[in-house]
Amino acid sequence: MASGIPASTDAILVADHILVRYETAEGPITAVDDMSFTVRPGEFLSVIGPSGCGKSTLFNVIGGLLSHHQGMVSVDGETISGPHKSIGMVFQEESTFPWRTVIDNVAFPLELVGMERGKRAERARYFINMVGLAGFENRYPGELSGGMRQRVSLARTLASEPKILLMDEPFAALDEQTRLLLGDKVLQIQQELKQTTLLITHNITEAVQMSDRILVMTYRPGKMKRIVDIDLPRPRTSEIVSGEAFGRYVAQIWSDLREEASRGMAEAESNALHHDSETP
Amino acid sequence: MTAAALPRRASETYLPQLVGLGSLVISLLIAEVIIRIGWISQYIVPPPSEIAGSFVRLFLEEHIVYRFFYTSGECLIAGVMITFFGIGIGVLMQRFKLLQQACETWVAALASAPFVLMYPLFMVIFGRNAWTIIMMGFVSALPPVILKTIEGISGTRKVLVNVGRSFNLTGTQQFWKILFPAALPTIFVGIRLGLIFALINIVGTEFLINFGGLGQLIEDLAERYDLAGTYAAICFVILVSVLFFMALEKAERWLRPVD
């Protein structure tokens, strides 16, 4: 079941002994504690953990937006030092540019590298179709729903054709049904493009639905607790959630997570008590 | 998810303020040297030390303290007038919805209108005296007070209004016991804005018509080619203005502790 780190010869992303430590008013906090793992080309890897376990910190480290950490991340053998052109990020928060139309949003990365106008529009349309927003090219994000806006963000990142798609809880703000349908969409895209994907999430169903492997993190300081191979057949759709094998995987991961999540809750409660008793 | 703070950045200590202040002091020193050497003519910019020295003269010979009180008196009168008329008109406009709908945008447009350009007209009407100055301050400071009064009264939280209705308060009682007190913080913001506009326009008009307190002093010293004195007087006025602004901010914070 739990396999160790697979043969690093065919890994496209290698995270090596990542350690992130902060200074806070209450003393040093270790957000990520010596994590190492690899991602194979075309693989869908989810990193799952309770709130506060440091998974968003990990997202920022791999995305190159966090520089003071120990350890190294490499893509195709090249160590990264800042955002890498082979890694595309999709953020958790609303990140579409409200002043640009859908097509201008999606074409943004193409604009940055100086692609000429006609080619940009064509490329952008391709990805807009892929996320199912054909016909909405000239709308502004303000006219769309939350789920549609996240699809625009996804299309924008895909348009830069990254080798690795890195997503931080992109569907966290959406309702369950929208999330399942969007999950289908992402699966479809991933399978079509053979896109290597690293998904950060706290949602077990989502992780099991979409992943080839799941990496379970402990509560802060975030360490690797377990790696689970998901042996569900591909191609998959959201219908898989009603299967028996699916349920077993979810239960297995929940039993790992519950322990960590309880630790998190207990610590939050003791912090609240501690602060209360300090106020005069 | 608890927000972990990043390692102590330089901007979180007192370092930035020290660097800011320090760099300004150093600039003054450099200016002093450059001017003394002669790279910049001291007939255009006097050395900072000479400007500082003129302050004594301003106090002893130019009656700057008296002038300060004169200007402050003008501001005070203008302030009382804008409070009375500004709140009064604002209350009236808020009371009569149609009036508000008709006139509010006019008042908003007037808030950015260049009233001070009418000073020659005011001189014709009131003469070259303190009333021109006070009226200039009054007219330019009135719109923000009116607008904020309307905003404050209209913006009273619905629940407070309902509390009044649940006690069967009459319209007048409702106004004096609930709407107006609830609107006071916002009204004070309006008065603060108004006072600032008033001070700026009053000092400016004093300078322009060469009458009054501090503004006139600057004009006077400039006409006499007293360079160091002119610079010193300008610094003094800026200082007064800054302190006035700070005092108003403190007063507003004191009046609005919960926010």
Add this chain to the structure above:
Amino acid sequence: MAETGRLIRAAAPAPLLSPVTLLRVAIILVLLAVWEFLAHSGWLYRDVVPSLLTIGHALYGLLSSSGYYFNLGVTAGEIGLALTIGGLSGLAVGLLLGVSPFLSKAYEPYLYYLGPTPKIIFFPIMIMWFGLGVESKIALGALSCFFPVVLSVAAGMRQIDRVLIRVGQSFRASPWQMIVKIYLPAMRHPVINGIRLGLGFALIGTLLAETKLSNKGIGFLIIQAYSVFDMPRMYAMLIVLFVLAIGANALVGRLGGLHSIKRT
């Protein structure tokens, strides 16, 4: 895949001949009537309140004289330059302060507290530095204009949704690309407001300087009318000035607002 979206529609426009419009017209008519009454009453010194006809005459005379347009051009040019110089430097410094919390804490308080001070008192210094020509007027206008722009831009930078900056960084945008494609569009509202205020202050600063010491421009014309007690002409010029000032303000506001019809 099923469409999981809704579209938001714009509000319907208001009717034309409403009570509001009628009240506005009524107020204007009453004010004009009171004015005309005062003009003919003889209570006030002659010509302090000229009759509307006289003012109308002067207005016509003004707008049909080439001298007026020459001076208008001079003033407009001064204001334009003042706005450009003050606005661009305000934008640059504001971007710098917005980007760096360190610089902001070090220097912004000075700019914040210097903002609400009368700038016209700096005019003698401007004359000493730039001479008696248009340069000193432009300098004063630029000085007046700088402060509202720099403070609006610095504050606007800090209000930008942080995730939009991270999007730019994740796509490795260059600093210039970040400024032009992310920072500026994201803070178009504060920037437009800053420009409106800046325009207003540049206008006031430049004109006041003209009234004080100049031989060209609208400010000069106003003081000239004052010195010969040609009140109708002064009123005419003030009317034109106010219309232009309020109009320019509204225009800039519209230009900024036009971008946001479809925004959330």
